[in-house]
Amino acid sequence: MFRALRALTSRRIYQYLFFLLIPGISLKRWLGVGAIGLALITVGVIFALEISTGPTFISFLESVSLRNESPTLRGAVFIGFGVVGASVAGIGLIRSLGTVRQRTRNLPFFESFxxxxxxxxxxxxxxxxxxxxxxxxxxxxxxxxxxxxxxxxxxxxxxxxxxxxxxxxxxxxxxxxxxxxxxxxxxxxxxxxxxxxxxxxxxxxxxxxxxxxxxxxxxxxxxxxxxxxxxxxxxxxxxxxxxxxxxxxxxxxxxxxxxxxxxxxxxxxxxxxxxxxxxxxxxxxxxxxxxxxxxxxxxxxxxxxxxxxxxxxxxxxxxxxxxxxxxxxxxxxxxxxxxxxxxxxxxxxxxxxxxxxxxxxxxxxxxxxxxxxxxxxxxxxxxxxxxxxxxxxxxxxxxxxxxxxxxxxxxxxxxxxxxxxxxxxxxxxxxxGHRRRFPRVRLNLDLNRPDK
Structure with missing residues (x-):
């Protein structure tokens, strides 16, 4: 039972990941900006707390960014930019999702989107x-x-x-x-x-x-x-x-x-x-x-x-x-x-x-x-x-x-x-084809009718 549940869940996750990659969905840009923002926040926390990371990418950032400033200031700058990026991404996602009216009562949200x-x-x-x-x-x-x-x-x-x-x-x-x-x-x-x-x-x-x-x-x-x-x-x-x-x-x-x-x-x-x-x-x-x-x-x-x-x-x-x-x-x-x-x-x-x-x-x-x-x-x-x-x-x-x-x-x-x-x-x-284009991927969204 648990194996079947895991298989169903993983299949659903793959479907959603595939959905996010579809051109024209207008979500990838905000997810990308959000990921960059979270990465900057993570780097800022590492700087501020002076966490030892060894000869890694973080060490490289230490050597090229705000070299003469204290770790606390350096961390605050990275965290600040990260918060701005994550906030912009969050607002963009909310607006993007908010423009979609729930016009269909039969389709899940992602399919409706x-x-x-x-x-x-x-x-x-x-x-x-x-x-x-x-x-x-x-x-x-x-x-x-x-x-x-x-x-x-x-x-x-x-x-x-x-x-x-x-x-x-x-x-x-x-x-x-x-x-x-x-x-x-x-x-x-x-x-x-x-x-x-x-x-x-x-x-x-x-x-x-x-x-x-x-x-x-x-x-x-x-x-x-x-x-x-x-x-x-x-x-x-x-x-x-x-x-x-x-x-x-x-x-x-x-x-x-x-x-x-x-x-x-x-x-x-x-x-x-x-x-x-x-x-x-x-x-x-x-x-x-x-x-x-x-x-x-x-x-x-x-x-x-x-x-x-x-x-x-x-x-x-x-x-x-x-x-x-x-x-x-x-x-x-x-x-x-x-x-x-x-x-x-x-x-x-x-x-x-x-x-x-x-x-x-x-x-x-x-x-x-x-x-x-x-x-x-x-x-x-x-x-x-x-x-x-x-x-x-x-x-x-x-x-x-x-x-x-x-x-x-x-x-x-x-x-x-x-x-x-x-x-x-x-x-x-x-x-x-120079006019409005059809989507390259055909998704069958009929809930009760299998695709031919």
Whole structure:
């Protein structure tokens, strides 16, 4: 038992020592000054008490410092400088630690300090999308920076979100909920709670607890965005989640056969190839914070997610695309790993890029991140993995890597959040490293979720 306790304690000590060596933590300088101060005090005490040390470094100091003064004066000078140094170090440490607000109730102090200091000074990243792809990306990025803003589509009209939208007149909370959970410090238990669905014969049947939770906060705050903000504070998320618009928008699709599909659910379930997409109203106002996040970002990312129902609806908001084109950020499109039934069957990575540029503008993307691991086994829906047509004939940069999540045997048609975030971080370092930098060390701080 004692051996196990010693091993656990020593491991914890090594972790803290490693933590103190991380660049950007802003503690090493004060610890160094404090160590010098304590050393000076020690030397001063040796001088003042005339302790014999033999032919050592102390003897050398005796011969070169205040040689003609009494040992007491010499000791007092060293002690004085040591006290000043130790005091400055103490004040610096207190101020440095005092600037860290205990924003997370789930992480120990040192980990919370790392999130606030290191991740808090990371690049500003704005991610545009929705559906299940966006949370997967956020889950990986939050280990590199906490300056994340998720701009999320609010065109959903199906399931629990659609029912709350029609019954309460609020924006659909489902995609917002998924992003909040992905950015939370303690993700597993939050995921179970927020995704819990009621099963009953009454009106709660099929509703997600997380959706009702957000709806309640919206009712208390009186505003959808304020409700989402409060939810983020309660979940201690690393970043922000913002609806792309506060307008009650409806997605409308036109198929190549001439059929008009009203609502995201009908658009997503259509087996006919889409010709165009619009929103009702046609010119919704973007959320001001979403525009500000795009304009101020170091990197703007679009996707991953369902191309026509999670990504394009955000690009149909004129002020969002205008901000995207005017932003000086590094603009990245993350291509899906597999085709979608009826929507993107037969699409290559370049076809996805062309759709994004059709709605966002020709200068909307600087780099594409695409998967190049094409397993032999089929996807769960028997669809093909998206391929990269070679040679890559486009001015937009291409980064290809193994991005497939092969740990989940029930679904191999999605990104691995760790692989994806690593590929994005390396691309940013390579092409835009002169801006704010990602930390060189990736620490997994999810308490309930083991790193992949």
């Amino acid at each position: 790392y999130v606030e200091r290191v991740l808090g000074s990371g690049p500003k990243i704005t991610v545009i999308g929705g559906g299940s792809g966006l949370p997967n990306l956020l889950r990986g990025l939050k280990h590199y920076t906490s300056n994340i803003t998720a701009v999320v589509t609010v065109a959903d009209d199906g399931g629990s979100s659609g029912r709350l939208r029609s019954e309460l007149g609020i924006l659909p909370p489902g995609d917002i909920r998924n992003c909040l959970v992905a950015l939370a410090d303690s993700e597993d238990i939050m995921h179970q709670l927020m995704d819990y669905r009621f099963e009953s014969d009454g009106q709660l049947d099929g509703h997600s607890f997380g959706n009702i939770f957000i709806a309640a906060l919206v009712g208390i705050g009186g505003d959808f965005y304020r409700g989402v903000e409060v939810a983020g504070e309660l979940l201690a998320i690393r970043g922000r989640v913002i609806p792309s618009t506060l307008s009650n928008v409806t997605l409308v699709g036109s198929t190549v056969s001439g059929e008009t599909l009203i609502g995201e659910t009908r658009v997503g379930n259509s087996s006919d190839r889409l010709r165009s997409l619009t929103l009702i109203p046609a010119d919704p106002t973007a959320h001001p914070e979403a525009i500000r996040a795009i304009e101020d970002a170091d990197m703007v990312m679009i996707g991953p997610g369902s191309l026509f129902t999670s990504i394009v609806p955000n690009l149909l908001i004129p002020s969002v695309t205008a901000a995207l084109l005017n932003s000086s950020a590094f603009k990245v499109y993350v291509c899906n790993v597999a085709e979608e039934p009826g929507q993107t069957e037969g699409y290559h990575a370049l076809d996805h890029l062309d759709v994004v540029r059709h709605y966002a503008g020709e200068r909307a993307i600087d780099l594409v991140v695409a998967n190049n691991n094409l397993p032999n086994h089929p996807t769960p829906a028997a669809l093909d993995f998206i391929q990269i047509r070679k040679p890559w004939k486009d001015d937009v940069l291409l980064v290809e890597a193994d991005l497939i999540d092969e740990t989940d045997h029930n679904s191999t048609a999605r990104h691995d959040s760790v692989k994806l975030s690593n590929a994005i971080v390396e691309a940013y370092r390579k092409y835009r």
